[in-house]
Amino acid sequence: MHRILPDHRAPLFDQAATRRIEEAAAARLPPHTLMQRAGEATARLARALAPHARRIWIACGPGNNGGDGLEAALHLRTAGYPVTVTWLGQPGHAPADAQRSWQRAHDACVAFADTPPPDLGPADLCVDALLGIGLAPGGAQRAPDPRLRAWLDALHASPAPVLAVDLPSGLLADTGQYAGGLAPPGATPPRSARHTLSLLTLKPALFTGAGRDAAGAVWLHDLGVAPGTEPPCAWLSGAPAPLARAHASHKGSYGDVAVVGGEGLAQRGLGMSGAALLAASAALHGGAGRVLVALLDEGLQPLDTAQPELMLRRFDALDLERLTVVCGCGGGEAVRPLLPRVLAAAPRLVLDADALNAIAADPALQHQLSDRAARGQATVLTPHPLEAARLLGLDTAQVQAHRLQAARLLAERFRCVAVLKGSGSVVAEPGQPPAINPTGNARLATAGTGDVLAGLVGARLASGHRAFDAAAGACWLHGRAADGWREGRALTASALARRLGA
Ligand SMILES: NC(=O)C1=CN([C@@H]2O[C@H](COP(=O)(O)OP(=O)(O)OC[C@H]3O[C@@H](n4cnc5c(N)ncnc54)[C@H](OP(=O)(O)O)[C@@H]3O)[C@@H](O)[C@H]2O)[C@@H](O)CC1
Ligand SMILES: [K+]
Incomplete structure (x- = not known):
């Protein structure tokens, strides 16, 4: 895992390429390996960002992004942090990987709640695992679940820093724009610091459009998987080489x-x-x-x-x-x-x-x-x-x-x-x-x-x-x-x- 700094050029992969990389890796590895790695990395970064957190709220969505959050909850709970999970999924209806992580979190006695903890402070932490690369553009016909909307608003207004898993929820991976109905209210910047742990690949959304404000400091964990022959869809520029000037010039x-x-x-x-x-x-x-x-x-x-x-x-x-x-x-x-x-x-x-x-x-x-x-x-x-x-x-x-x-x-x-x-x-x-x-x-x-x-x-x-x-x-x-x-x-x-x- 490393922090992305502007000095180094880095390849960016869109949603489709990231899916292909994920599918190829999942086919080679034992089931659930990638999600376990994702959850463990998220928990590690969470502890580094908020070592003295009195409370950690993990907002989990219905898909595998939520599964990463559930897996992180298990690790943080085991490490002794007071974790509260709100989950939009339902046991028996979640995708297989997320279902397995829910079971592991449940077995580790992670605390589940219907609403976010009310007393988060600046030393605490929120983990945003609501939506990742599975987000579709949405539109007028798709009204977001009221709990999803409420939790997105709570993350935006949170006095505690927010660590987003893979992508800030609501942001479309390829464009850096919010899906319909999922943009933060008004044009106000978030109240607290933002961090994003991008998984497998870096996505363009983290660096352009609404993405810069939403993502904050970006980290990458490749989950032990190389992109292989998949070509990047874009590059993050690095520092230009200094222009050499010969002494004998004019x-x-x-x-x-x-x-x-x-x-x-x-x-x-x-x-x-x-x-x-x-x-x-x-x-x-x-x-x-x-x-x-x-x-x-x-x-x-x-x-x-x-x-x-x-x-x-x-x-x-x-x-x-x-x-x-x-x-x-x-x-x-x-x-x-x-x-x-x-x-x-x-x-x-x-x-x-x-x-x-x-x-x-x-x-x-x-x-x-x-x-x-x-x-x-x-x-x-x-x-x-x-x-x-x-x-x-x-x-x-x-x-x-x-x-x-x-x-x-x-x-x-x-x-x-x-x-x-x-x-x-x-x-x-x-x-x-x-x-x-x-x-x-x-x-x-x-x-x-x-x-x-x-x-x-x-x-x-x-x-x-x-x-x-x-x-x-x-x-x-x-x-x-x-x-x-x-x-x-x-x-x-x-x-x-x-x-x-x-
Ligand atoms: N599988 C793996 O091995 C690994 C996966 N990984 C992790 O999984 C993430 C991808 O997971 P994913 O594909 O499940 O999608 P995800 O981002 O959770 O969202 C799906 C949910 O969003 C919903 N939804 C969609 N559009 C919407 C809208 N406009 N407005 C509202 N809701 C909308 C959609 O609802 P539906 O359309 O199904 O009704 C569904 O419920 C990836 O980012 C990474 O974190 C890593 O751990 C690596 C290993
Ligand atoms: K997220």
Whole structure:
């Protein structure tokens, strides 16, 4: 068993693959072995997380996830912990493995109750064994059992930390979204710390969508079973390798990034040059050799005195054929007429924000974008879910319901690398499993951090990384900069950009 940390790349397996791995292992092992291992591992982690618990509540569902909880109850009871089990199953009606664990728990005099213990405190522990990978999407026609709903609410509001077995209950393994009727009430974060012990495999849900908040710290126990030849459906990104810099190098060795964006105040009364300057700052601090900025401002081109390294250029003075271009940050409507030239000429291109919106509204630009790959031109799109929805002709809820699939669709449709931003950003390229970024936190939810990401992708593309590696590495470093932020110090996009090289 080990804790999953963002530094190491890890394979992710969807529900179907996990089932196949489980079935193959179960066929080789004596009956009930996997559940016994799962329960023993759960009990071990529970004791490590709450060694002085006065009370442990184990909420067990009707299926085999509940069986894992019953098995853990047996071990914790035997170790002397005061355990209370609430079980949604019925003796004689549970799946065979869960039935056997119920019998073992019953024989060990585990205490069963109809309601959770009322007096849980912060030193106690809840074990969530209600639902695992057997959860189906549900829907309007499937009203959850009232006890299931009540126990999910009690777990959400619990002052005691929660250890989820395999998955936080209600979360769909493949998408990181809740099944119908099983989402926590309101948008409030849980009251106490969350831990998840994933069994056999890591599932995508633990790292994207609603999964990050629900899962908390993630642990993996493979139950002594290797995935064999089963291919992962996605990867959790690890730390990017540091870029080696030869002593005998010069500013031209690390590439030139040109940021095109920042509609001027004069055009529509919406001054957005800050977005382009943030992207440029990120490119600079992300290691680009030279950074040029073409602000889309009819009026004056102000010198950014705080960043004198930035070289201001008019758009038509850019030699697009030899630049890595980051296009769209704060581009407003002014970026639209420039896109045909940028799409045709830039050998390496990052498209963000208003460039994406312009492309979403224009089939001719979409064709131009898709044609770039055949010419060997690299492209990275960095949409947030609404921009992704516009590009795909979907709504935001549809994109969020299947984040991995949406990122793959974007990559395949436009033959490029797509970064679907949000909690657990997804990076996809055609024909390969996508990657989910494990770093970052809610402090990134502030204006301008997306521009910083686009600039950093540009810097990494310019320095010679493959488009997918540039994007995945930039996401990881951008999130890591936020994870290392000092408590009590405001995270602003400009400070984030300056920290990228730290
Ligand atoms: N077998 C083994 O060897 C091993 C199994 N392992 C463990 O088993 C877990 C998988 O067990 P599982 O397949 O029994 O499914 P599980 O997650 O308990 O859920 C099934 C229950 O959910 C219910 N339900 C479904 N959708 C619903 C909805 N929308 N809303 C409400 N309810 C819904 C469904 O109801 P039904 O559709 O049958 O009416 C059924 O009662 C896995 O995650 C791991 O923890 C490990 O120990 C390794 C060895
Ligand atoms: K669970």
